[in-house]
Amino acid sequence: xxxxxxxxxxxxxxxxxGTLEKVSPLERVRKAAEAREDFVEDVWAAxxxxxxxxxxxxxxxxxxGMALLDAALVAEMLGRYVAPVPFIATAVMAPIAIxxxxxxxxxxxxxxxxxxGEAIAGVxxxxxxxxxxxxxxxxxxxxxxxxxxxxxxxxxKADVIVVADKAGGLYLVRGDTRGLTKxxxxxxxxxxxxxxxQFDNVDAEALSTGDSDATxxxxxxxxxxxxxxxxxxxxxxxxxxxxxxxxERKQFGRVIASFQAVKHLCAEMAAELEPCRSLVWYAAHAFxxxxxxxxxxxxxxxAHTAETGRFVARTATEVHGGMGFTDLLGLHYWFKRIGLxxxxxxxxxxxxxxxxxxxxxxxxx
Amino acid sequence: xxxxxxxxxxxxxxxxxxxxxxxxxxxxxxxxxSRPSEESIAWQKLLIAHGLTARTIPKEYGGYGAEPDILKSxxxxxxxxxxxxxxxxxxxxxxxxxxxxxxxxxxxxxxxxIEPTLKGEVVWCQGYSEPGSGSDLASLQxxxxxDGDDFIINxxxxxxxxxxxxxxxxxxxxxxxxxxxxxxxSYLIFSMKTPGIEVRPLTTMTGHAEFNEVFFTDVRVPQxxxxxxxxxxxxxxxxxxxxxxxxxxxxxQAGTRLKEIVDxxxxxxxxxxxxxxxxxYRDRLMQLQARVFAMQFHGLRLxxxxxxxxxxxxxxxxxxxxxCELNHQLAALAIDALGEIGVLYGDSPHLRAHGSWQxxxxxxxxxxxxxxxxxxxxxxISERGLGMPREPKPAKA
Numbered sequence: 001x002x003x004x005x006x007x008x009x010x011x012x013x014x015x016x017x018g019t020l021e022k023v024s025p026l027e028r029v030r031k032a033a034e035a036r037e038d039f040v041e042d043v044w045a046a047x048x049x050x051x052x053x054x055x056x057x058x059x060x061x062x063x064x065g066m067a068l069l070d071a072a073l074v075a076e077m078l079g080r081y082v083a084p085v086p087f088i089a090t091a092v093m094a095p096i097a098i099x100x101x102x103x104x105x106x107x108x109x110x111x112x113x114x115x116x117g118e119a120i121a122g123v124x125x126x127x128x129x130x131x132x133x134x135x136x137x138x139x140x141x142x143x144x145x146x147x148x149x150x151x152x153x154x155x156x157k158a159d160v161i162v163v164a165d166k167a168g169g170l171y172l173v174r175g176d177t178r179g180l181t182k183x184x185x186x187x188x189x190x191x192x193x194x195x196x197x198q199f200d201n202v203d204a205e206a207l208s209t210g211d212s213d214a215t216x217x218x219x220x221x222x223x224x225x226x227x228x229x230x231x232x233x234x235x236x237x238x239x240x241x242x243x244x245x246x247x248e249r250k251q252f253g254r255v256i257a258s259f260q261a262v263k264h265l266c267a268e269m270a271a272e273l274e275p276c277r278s279l280v281w282y283a284a285h286a287f288x289x290x291x292x293x294x295x296x297x298x299x300x301x302x303a304h305t306a307e308t309g310r311f312v313a314r315t316a317t318e319v320h321g322g323m324g325f326t327d328l329l330g331l332h333y334w335f336k337r338i339g340l341x342x343x344x345x346x347x348x349x350x351x352x353x354x355x356x357x358x359x360x361x362x363x364x365x
Numbered sequence: 366x367x368x369x370x371x372x373x374x375x376x377x378x379x380x381x382x383x384x385x386x387x388x389x390x391x392x393x394x395x396x397x398x399s400r401p402s403e404e405s406i407a408w409q410k411l412l413i414a415h416g417l418t419a420r421t422i423p424k425e426y427g428g429y430g431a432e433p434d435i436l437k438s439x440x441x442x443x444x445x446x447x448x449x450x451x452x453x454x455x456x457x458x459x460x461x462x463x464x465x466x467x468x469x470x471x472x473x474x475x476x477x478x479i480e481p482t483l484k485g486e487v488v489w490c491q492g493y494s495e496p497g498s499g500s501d502l503a504s505l506q507x508x509x510x511x512d513g514d515d516f517i518i519n520x521x522x523x524x525x526x527x528x529x530x531x532x533x534x535x536x537x538x539x540x541x542x543x544x545x546x547x548x549x550x551s552y553l554i555f556s557m558k559t560p561g562i563e564v565r566p567l568t569t570m571t572g573h574a575e576f577n578e579v580f581f582t583d584v585r586v587p588q589x590x591x592x593x594x595x596x597x598x599x600x601x602x603x604x605x606x607x608x609x610x611x612x613x614x615x616x617x618q619a620g621t622r623l624k625e626i627v628d629x630x631x632x633x634x635x636x637x638x639x640x641x642x643x644x645x646y647r648d649r650l651m652q653l654q655a656r657v658f659a660m661q662f663h664g665l666r667l668x669x670x671x672x673x674x675x676x677x678x679x680x681x682x683x684x685x686x687x688x689c690e691l692n693h694q695l696a697a698l699a700i701d702a703l704g705e706i707g708v709l710y711g712d713s714p715h716l717r718a719h720g721s722w723q724x725x726x727x728x729x730x731x732x733x734x735x736x737x738x739x740x741x742x743x744x745x746i747s748e749r750g751l752g753m754p755r756e757p758k759p760a761k762a
C-alpha cells in the first residue's frame with residue numbers, strides 16, 4: 001500500500017517547476033496576456049523540450065505512455081505558474097480521444113505529431129460536458145458537421161480539433177477546413193484561449209473505433225482531473241503569495257502575518273486546499289487503475305477543488321488587502337485562472353448532480 | 366501509487382478474519398459506562414494475546430510485542446470495522462498515558478502501570494485543563510508544594526472525563542512557582558482514592574455528565590511519582606497531546622457516518638418524496654461526500670508517510686481541524702434532512718436513531734473545542750505549517 005508520489009514523479013514535477021520558474025515568470029505571463037498572444041512560442045518550446053505534449057501518447061506513437069497522475073502533476077505546475085500554453089486539450093483530452101476511439105490511420109496521422117508538439121489539438125466538448133448554452137450543439141450528417149460549439153479548448157491555433165456532436169459521437173476536424181469559423185472568446189483568464197467554433201457543413205472524420213461513449217466519458221473525466229489539478233496548483237501559489245505578502249506588509253507597527261485575523265485566513269486556506277491534493281491524486285490514479293471509480297472521483301475532484309479554489313482565490317486576495325485588488329501584483333492572473341477552471345467541463349453544481357446520478361441517486365423522470 | 370496491500374499483508378488480513386470468524390461471539394455486548402465491563406476486559410485480553418490490540422507494546426509490559434507496522438494496524442482496524450466489532454479498549458489511559466510512559470517513564474513506572482492499564486484493570490483520567498487555563502494550558506495554577514518526600518496538591522481541574530470512575534490520574538501541577546510558566550510544571554501520577562480529592566460531575570449541553578470537575582484540597586502524593594522529572598511536565602504533556610490529536614478527526618468515522626446518512630435519505634420521506642430525491646439535500650450530501658473522500662485519501666497519504674518514516678508537514682497539522690468539522694457538518698445534514706424530527710431528543714415518540722444525530726451534533730462541537738480549539742489549531746497550522754510569526758505578547762502595563 002503506497003498512496004504517494006514515486007521518486008520519478010517527484011522529479012518530473014520538480015523539473016516542470018524549475019522550467020516554468022524560468023520561462024513563465026509573471027512578467028512573461030503579463031506580456032502574453034496584455035499583447036493577447038494566442039500562442040506563446042517560447043513557453044510551449046520549453047514544455048516540448050520536457051516531452052510534456054507527448055506524456056499521454058502511447059510509446060508506439062512516439063509518446064511517453066505515462067499515467068494521468070503524471071499529467072496531473074504537470075497540470076498542477078501549469079496552474080501554479082499560470083502558464084500561457086495549451087495543455088488540457090492537446091496533451092491530455094485529444095490524445096485520449098484519438099488513442100481510445102481513433103482508427104489505426106487516424107492514430108498514425110496525429111498522435112506522433114501531437115507527441116512531438118509539432119501539431120496542436122483542440123477539443124470542443126462543452127455542450128456534452130457542461131450543457132448547451134444558447135442552443136449550441138453540433139449535428140453530424142454524412143461525415144459533415146453543422147452547428148456550433150462554444151468554449152472549445154486549446155482550439156485557437158489547433159491543427160486538428162476533436163469535436164463532440166449531439167448524438168454522442170466524436171469527430172476529427174482539421175483546423176483549416178473549409179466551412180469552419182473560429183471566433184475568439186475573451187474570458188477573464190488571458191492565459192488560455194477559449195474559442196467558439198462554427199461549422200457550416202464541415203468535412204469531418206468520425207472517431208468511431210471501439211466504444212466511443214466510453215471514450216467520450218474518459219475524455220471528460222481526464223479533463224476534469226486536469227482542471228482540478230490546475231486549480232490546486234494555482235490555489236497553492238495564491239496561499240504562498242498571501243503568506244509571503246503578510247510577512248512583509250506592516251501595519252500598526254508589526255507585520256500583518258502576526259495578526260491572528262490574517263493567520264487564521266491563511267490556515268483555513270491551507271486546511272481546505274491540502275486535502276484536495278489527495279482527492280486529485282486518487283482521481284488521477286483511479287483513471288488508470290480503477291476505471292469503475294474514475295468518473296465519480298473525477299467529478300468530485302473537479303467540483304470540490306473548484307469550490308475550495310474559489311474560497312482560496314478570494315481569501316488570498318483579501319489577505320493582500322488593496323494591493324491584491326490592483327493589477328500591480330498580478331495576483332488576479334491566478335484568481336482568474338481558478339475562475340475559468342471552475343466553469344469549464346461542468347460547474348460544481350452540475351458536476352455534483354452527475355456524481356449523484358452515477359451512484360443511482362437521481363430518480364429517472 | 367499502489368493501493369493494493371500485497372500478498373504478505375493480505376495473508377495477515379486472512380489471519381485477522383479467521384480470528385473474527387472464530388471469536389466474534391466472545392465480543393462484549395455491554396461495554397460498561399465508565400469502567401470496562403468484565404466481558405470487555407476478557408475481550409481485551411483475548412485481543413492482546415492475538416496481537417490485535419496493544420500490538421507493538423513490549424511483552425514485558427503486557428503487550429503483544431510486535432514490530433510497529435502501521436499497515437497491519439490499519440488492516441486490523443478495517444476488518445474490525447467491517448465486522449462491526451469493537452477493537453479493544455480505547456480510553457485515555459491506553460491512548461495517552463501508556464505511550465507517554467513508554468517514551469518517558471522509568472522502568473519501575475512502566476512495569477507497574479502499563480500492563481494493568483492495557484488490561485482495563487486500572488482506569489485513568491487526565492488532569493490537564495483548569496477553569497483559568499484552557500487554550501493557555503501552560504498558565505495552569507494547581508500547585509504542588511514540597512513537604513518532605515511528598516507534594517501537597519491544591520487546586521482544581523476541569524473537563525476530566527471518567528474522573529468519577531477512575532483509579533488513577535495523570536495530572537499537570539505547578540511544582541516550581543519561581544520558574545517560567547512552561548518550565549514550572551510537572552507531570553504527576555497518583556491515586557484518585559487519595560484523601561482530599563472531590564469529583565463533581567459536569568453536565569454538558571447534551572444532557573449527559575460527560576465530564577467532571579476535580580477539586581484538590583491538601584492532597585498528599587509521593588514526589589517519586591513524577592514522570593520525567595520536575596519541571597518537565599510541559600514537554601511530557603506535549604508528547605501526550607500529539608497522541609490525542611491523532612485520535613480526533615478519524616476520517617473513517619466520517620465515512621461510516623456518511624453511509625448512515627445515505628441510508629437515512631433513502632428511507633425517510635417528506636411529502637411522500639424520499640429525501641435523496643430532494644435536489645437541495647442531495648447537493649449537500651454530494652458536497653460532503655467529496656469532503657469525506659478527500660479526508661479518507663488524505664488519511665491514506667498520511668499513513669503512507671508514517672510507514673516510510675516521513676514527516677508529512679502541514680498535511681498532518683490540518684487533520685484535527687478538518688476532521689472534527691466534517692463530522693459536525695455530517696450530523697448537521699442528517700438533522701436538517703429530518704426537519705422537526707431531527708430535533709426530537711431523549712425518549713420522544715418519532716425519535717430516530719435514539720436521538721444520536723443531535724447528540725453527535727452537540728458532542729462534536731465539544732470535540733471542535735476540546736483537544737486544542739479550532740482557533741488554536743489554526744495558530745498551529747499557520748505558525749508551524751506556513752511559518753507565520755506568533756502573535757506578539759502585549760506590552761506589560
